Amino acid sequence: MTLIAAHHLAVRRGRDEILSDVSLSVAPREIVTIVGPNGSGKSTLLRALLGILPAAAGRVSRKPGLRIGYVPQRLQVDGTLPLTAARFLSLPRRRAPAEVAAALERVGVPEVADRQLADLSGGQFQRVLLARALLTEPELLMLDEPTQGLDQPGEAAFYRLIEEVRSRTGAAILMVSHDLHVVMAASDRVICLNRHVCCEGTPRVVSNAPEYRALFGHGTQGALALYRHEHDHDHTHDQCHHA
Amino acid sequence: MLDDFLIRAALAGIGVALAAGPLGAFVVWRRMAYFGDATSHAAILGVALALATELPVGLGTLAVALVMAATVATLSGRGWAMDTMLGVLAHSALAFGLVAVSFLPSVRTDLSAWLFGDILAVSVPDLAFIWAGAALVLALLLWRWSALLTATTNEDLAAASGIDPARERLILTLALAVTVAVALKVVGALLISAMLIIPAAAARGLARNPEPMALLAALIGAGASLAGLGASLAFDTPAGPSIVAAAALAFLVSALLRRA
Structure with a gap:
């Protein structure tokens, strides 16, 4: 069962295609994090999923009657x-x-x-x-850079709170972030976005994906370090694909 | 009772204040002050068009105010900075209105009544028009209150709650056009936005939540109408500007109270 899904979604602003051919889905109780550099269309994707922005192509489907809780960016x-x-x-x-x-x-x-x-x-x-x-007792909580402007302890405390919310209410969580450090540890699945889906998978798979490294390569030693010690990655589970 | 021109004037002032106060709160919250200016200045053009075509003045101002408000709403976010565009529209509406009026000798002689209001000449039909318009504005605001307030706080949050922010903007635009048409006779085209902004600004410092602020704005506006009328009688000053001056004094007092 899927709560919300994008099927080959494209979003334009004027002539500019901000997102193209984005497909993703969120299942109940899942914590999915969207990471990507500035201007990669992360917030746009959330807003399109919420129906705030229209789809230029493709579509968004939701479980009928889905209750969404939304925490906007700043x-x-x-x-x-x-x-x-x-x-x-x-x-x-x-x-x-x-x-x-x-x-x-x-x-x-x-x-x-x-x-x-x-x-x-x-x-x-x-x-x-x-x-x-x-x-609203959401089945799906959507958070757009919820820890922006918080200091490190504040950030960590906020993510602990999110985890707690999931375990208490069973809500699925779809969030956008660029602080990979904490996010990677807390997510079930990571979607790496740069106007299209660059790669997708468990944090371990994504952090080893060449697409991910090309985007975040040198600046994320800490995030990578979290997973490097498990050097057993296996490319059959790797869902990364080029657009 | 309505035979007394003073009573009619007081009722007209209160009617305008009751609508302009809460609507003015939204104008302040959404930083639409210039928007109010553009719409109200366009009213002069409406007067000219109505008199030239022998339509009721209220209808002419309402129509032109609506067109102006819709123009501003459509043009916003199309490349020009909002304040520049509104500055252009507000002042050109006024200029074109004054030029149009100059072709109508009957209005020309009485221009200051349209610019600054003529509350002491309010007739019983005028009063009916004012109260009907004010009731319409208040009904719109009450009906949409929660949605308007959510959209004012944050458009994305509103959209995520199933509220269409564009629709709420349209409601405010409509309410603004009606208020302009209604207030023209009372304070005149130049001072309508003062009746929107000053009572709401005076109420800001005294309120901790939106509803008390809107209510206080209405009360301050009504008080300013009565005080301004009284001052106008006592000192033989023009009524419209006296009302706005009284509201400005209320703002000053509120600002000082907030400091203290």
């Missing part, structure tokens, strides 16, 4: 808009105060309920966004 709330974290959690659907408090408690920031969204730290803000996404 949300800016205008300073002219007064908005407490608690009120934000009630958008667009009204939630009971107890439900809001429980959601904030679950992500570890019960103290921010009455604080202005604009005054929260980066880490608190990401947790509030996650709390809002979890209120």
